Amino acid sequence: MTIEMTCPTCGSHDISKNGTTRRGKQNYKCRDCNRQFIEDPQWKPKDKDTRAFIDLLLLEKIPLAGIARATHVSESWLQG
Ligand SMILES: [Zn+2]
Known part of the structure; x- marks a missing residue:
């Protein structure tokens, strides 16, 4: 598996x-x-799919806090 x-x-x-x-x-x-x-989730590598997904969410003007919750990345990482 x-x-x-x-x-x-x-x-x-x-x-x-x-x-x-x-x-x-x-x-x-x-x-x-x-x-x-x-x-x-803190150390989980941000792979290409996750980055693409985050870009999509950003385009939808979803707040960073919501994106962070949905994708399990930190808000500080998103801002960086
Ligand atoms: Zn190993």
Whole structure:
């Protein structure tokens, strides 16, 4: 099963689910470098699709706060 995730260490997409943390967050493990990590929008790379989607939302004059919530990026990142 392929998960739409990117390893924060090596950038691999070969990620498997690895249970959940005590806080109930999904835990992932990279099969290439064996790094374990949890899903965290703060470090999630902004791929081309996300950027294109944000551009679209900006054109629709949606407030930055709304875009940030919808795309899980920070408002400060959007302003940058
Ligand atoms: Zn990796």
